[in-house]
Amino acid sequence: MTDHSEAHGGWGALDHLPGNPLMWVLILSELVVFGAFFVAFSVSRVLHPAMFLAGQAKLDRLAGGVNTMLLLTSGLAAALAVSACAAGDTRRCRRWLAGAGLLGVGFLGVKLAEYAGKASQGIGIDTDTFFTLFYLMTGFHAAHVILGLVILAVVAWKPSLENAETGAAFWHMVDLIWVLLYPIVYLIR
């Protein structure tokens, strides 16, 4: 967090967060939405234990783990981009942002391969409650990854410190949601 980010004024408590306060309104709203998804998923698991166990057995835990590692590394690159912007090194900032974006594309590639694998087994969003929730949660998250990639591209185009902090904050939110989604959907059984 920088003095720069605290210079907005007029946003109350949001002024204490890095980047643009409006982005934090979005981030906090998204966290609440995903939190509700996680609780709904957990309650559905209790109501349909056999269906959820069978559904989870069809998921690739390793692919989910690889995706976690891709996003964590991408988050590191985004944080390093902010450091580079703060140091006034625009070129290095852009390079780290490109790295973060490429790893994000890698995440989407693994996710698409996972969806294609499910489709080839005849599994879709209407297969059962487990897969409805699986596709809704992971698909909604993937949509955020795509939006994050667009934001990172805009930041790379206009790499000010505020833009870098704002874009990185959104990207870290995408990362944060995945590190919770992964154990809840793939690992806990």
Next chain:
Amino acid sequence: MPSRTTLLRAWGLMMGLTALSIWAAVSDEGPAPATAAMAAGLFKGLLILWVYLNLGRGNPGWKAVFIVFLATIAVLVLGIFLLGPLVAKP
């Protein structure tokens, strides 16, 4: 801004925790690996906020908001997973 070393340490720790939680989940099922996986997820979430987002040096109010939010999600998910089947039994 966190130093490069701090960022790399946090990243290494999160990668290690991810590998451990995969291993725990693949080795066994039930309350112990579920708790380990959720605790690892919660810890990684806090590291992302504290180190990647640098909220560790930020406003104490926001720190409390994020700790309470993430802990609530983790406790609810685990609580429902562990206690739900007992409640749902006829």
